């Protein structure tokens with residue numbers, strides 16, 4: 185594990201790092217006076233519960249209308265990683281947001297929550313809805329007609345656009361997603377098939393967000409979902425932690441100082457991993473160890489963490505931001521998330537794209553789990569950090585089930601070739 189100076193040198197050269205956060209303080213202190221509070225997270229949870237009857241009606245694949253993913257043990261994958269990389273691997277669980285219904289990624293809870301908050305606020309203000317009512321009435325024509333007078337815009341590398349776009353278009357909002365050049369063609373096609381307008385920017389993700397924000401500000405009745413600054417997104421992401429607590433209880437997995445839990449979270453702008461880390465630290469305090477993972481070519485949060493300031497971009501250091509982990513292809517971190525997390529999280533790791541492909545291949549081969557390269561980043565911590573005594577680890581698989589089969593097959597082939605080539 186590197187110290188701060190060495191980590192910075194390696195980040196600049198796009199070499200992998202594992203940096204234990206030297207600025208971390210006890211979570212009870214780091215959680216004081218934050219921009220988002222636990223009551224915001226509980227509000228988000230209650231809002232998602234209120235909308236469950238509507239979601240169950242419009243997205244029957246969710247069953248009860250709660251958009252949640254399974255968690256599962258992964259002993260075969262743990263053995264493959266242990267043997268293949270010559271490391272000790274603790275009890276391993278996969279949190280499979282890759283299989284999250286409706287939107288297929290970790291961005292769903294936050295993105296969908298913000299759209300539901302918007303719809304609820306507008307409908308209540310108009311006198312069309314009371315929060316005690318059964319929200320399945322939102323599927324009625326009159327609500328769609330009402331929402332169609334408003335537009336929604338968002339900038340996205342792909343998965344936030346899918347989450348916001350699907351829910352916003354379903355409710356009837358006129359929806360535009362601004363995408364960066366890294367965004368995958370299939371994600372754009374999927375959105376267009378749902379009636380969403382996709383604007384492609386010949387720039388990176390941060391620039392797409394800025395241009396989208398400016399375009400929205402110049403329109404009347406346009407609401408911008410701001411991936412870099414939104415507390416509604418953040419509190420929606422954090423709801424995952426409350427639900428994970430219940431899932432761990434049902435697995436009889438204890439988390440305390442003798443049974444630490446390490447959680448590996450792929451990081452782009454920081455909102456989704458930051459929200460989850462925030463929620464988990466509220467529940468488990470310092471017994472949960474949250475590590476973010478980024479690609480070596482888009483290490484924006486790593487730079488911000490190691491330098492101790494959020495106003496950084498990878499281009500300032502001549503780093504190209506190009507990675508196959510499209511969800512993590514972000515040049516600048518969220519200022520808001522950095523402020524909430526820089527003294528809270530346990531560390532940050534960067535990983536090369538080749539390792540992502542290998543781990544994606546192993547997940548499919550040994551555990552039958554389909555995940556995208558961004559999600560495979562969650563497994564890299566296992567190849568890097570030695571387990572703590574009594575540790576259980578969660579690799580947060582952040583997306584993947586929506587990957588088209590032909591794209592997925594060619595990724596697996598590449599990963600398999602890399603894996604065999606090195607062994």
Ligand SMILES: Cc1ncc(COP(=O)(O)O)c(C=O)c1O
Pocket residue numbers: 289290291341342343344450451452453454455456457510511512514556558559582583584
């Ligand atoms: C699959 C996947 N994993 C992780 C992330 C990281 O989330 P955030 O950008 O909020 O850090 C994203 C972001 O879009 C994603 O699509």
